[in-house]
Amino acid sequence: MKKTLLIVLSMVFLLVLSACGEKASQQDKAAQQGAAGGEKTTGEAPRIASLSIHLTNNLLALGITPVGSVVGGDLKTFLPHVADRLTQTKQLGVATDPDMEALLALKPDVIYVDQQYGGKDIAKYGKIAKTVVFNLDEGTWRDHLREIGKLVNRGQQAEDFIKEYQxxxxxxxxxxxxxxxxxxxxxxxxxxxxxxxxxxxxxxxxxxxxxxxxxxxxxxxxxxxxxxxxxxxxxxxxxxxxxxxxxxxxxxxxxxxxxxxxxxxxxxxxxxxxxxxxxxxxxxxxxxxxxxxxxxxxxxxxxxxxxx
CATH class of the missing domain: 3.40.50.1980 (Nitrogenase molybdenum iron protein domain)
Known part of the structure; x- marks a missing residue:
């Protein structure tokens, strides 16, 4: 009887250890994904500050509204064709000279930067939040959309958008x-x-x-x-x-x-x-x-x- 009880307890103990190990592995994987693109482990979109009007509009195409975004350089405000989608988004100045104080106050999870305008200032953005740099002169908007889709776990939405566009x-x-x-x-x-x-x-x-x-x-x-x-x-x-x-x-x-x-x-x-x-x-x-x-x-x- 004692031998049987000992065997049962050993099996239960092994099952508990296995479950804990699997949970820890999943948490590690989620943490790594978050580190790669600023994703939240809750499944919600991260709080993204966009320092490019084009990156902002790629995010909008995926149904993600950034918490902050730069504005059109000549207009000094959001572009007219997307302004109604950015009513809850903080204006961060122009891409060539973002409002650093406003950016800092937003406390974003991640900052998206266009290499053409922010490539030399990555270090200062990195002090605020994780920073992802995009070279918008390489590839097409489809490539940029797919890249963002991977970062925010919306790869399928990106593919669907491209398919409908075609x-x-x-x-x-x-x-x-x-x-x-x-x-x-x-x-x-x-x-x-x-x-x-x-x-x-x-x-x-x-x-x-x-x-x-x-x-x-x-x-x-x-x-x-x-x-x-x-x-x-x-x-x-x-x-x-x-x-x-x-x-x-x-x-x-x-x-x-x-x-x-x-x-x-x-x-x-x-x-x-x-x-x-x-x-x-x-x-x-x-x-x-x-x-x-x-x-x-x-x-x-x-x-x-x-x-x-």
Whole structure:
């Protein structure tokens, strides 16, 4: 009897030790995940402070609202197409000069930084919270979204977002083709003092020429790949011989006035795209927001525009 009781007690003791060991292993694994990306072990999203408007909008695409975020440099506030989603988010100044006092007061779990603007200041951010640095010049917004998805344990949401985006691009491609066929395309921006033509790189190049598969007008693919745009004079617009032109006009009065002057010029009126009524005015935001959410909202805008 004593021998049997001893065997039973030994088995119970081993089971207890095994359960404790498994629990400890799970806790260690969760702690390691948290250390890697700032995840909370409760399953909730971490308190993230974003020092990039594009990283902020990638987070929003995954259903995560950062506790703090930098604002648009020219606007000095949140970008208009996402402002309604950031009503509970603390403004942290501009990416080139974040409000360190406000950042410190937030007590974030993790800080997301764009290497272009914060790469040299990682040490000071690291004193506040764990800091994750993203090189937004490498890869596409899809790569950045997937990276964030892994960090916050929302990898499947990232894949679902990308899949839905791809399906939408196919719809928009068809709509645009119905309007301009296989015609060539260029995108320009009018500011108060200058006229710019967008290159193949972000923010405009990828959505037009990669996602939507549009053909660049003459010379667009020869523009510097190190710059988002190049300055041009309206006299050279005919050289591009574009079948369609996307136009971004800055919101200020000076830009609006300059665009009116361009439109009234014989050069503009003689352009193939103008004669064919294939000039498409698009807002700066979301089109110039190279993020998952910005690109999705730009597609929404294009879908409405070309469905008319």
């Amino acid at each position: 399906a939408q691009t196919e719809r928009v491609k068809t709509l645009i083709h119905n309007k301009i066929g296989d015609g060539t395309v260029m995108a320009v921006r009018v500011t108060a003092k200058e006229l710019r033509v967008f290159s193949m790189r972000r923010p405009m190049g990828p959505i037009l020429f990669e996602d939507l598969g549009l053909k660049p007008a003459k010379g667009v693919d020869q523009l510097s790949k190190d710059k988002a745009y190049e300055l041009i004079s309206q006299e050279v617009l005919p050289d591009y011989d574009a079948d369609a032109i996307f136009v971004v006009v800055n919101r200020d009065d000076g830009a609006q006035k300059l665009y009116q002057q361009i439109q009234s010029s014989p050069i503009w009126q003689g352009l193939k795209a103008v004669k064919a009524n294939h000039v498409y005015a698009i807002p700066d935001q979301p089109w110039l927001d190279y993020s998952a959410l910005g690109s999705k909202m730009a597609l929404d805008d294009a879908e409405k525009m070309f469905a008319k």
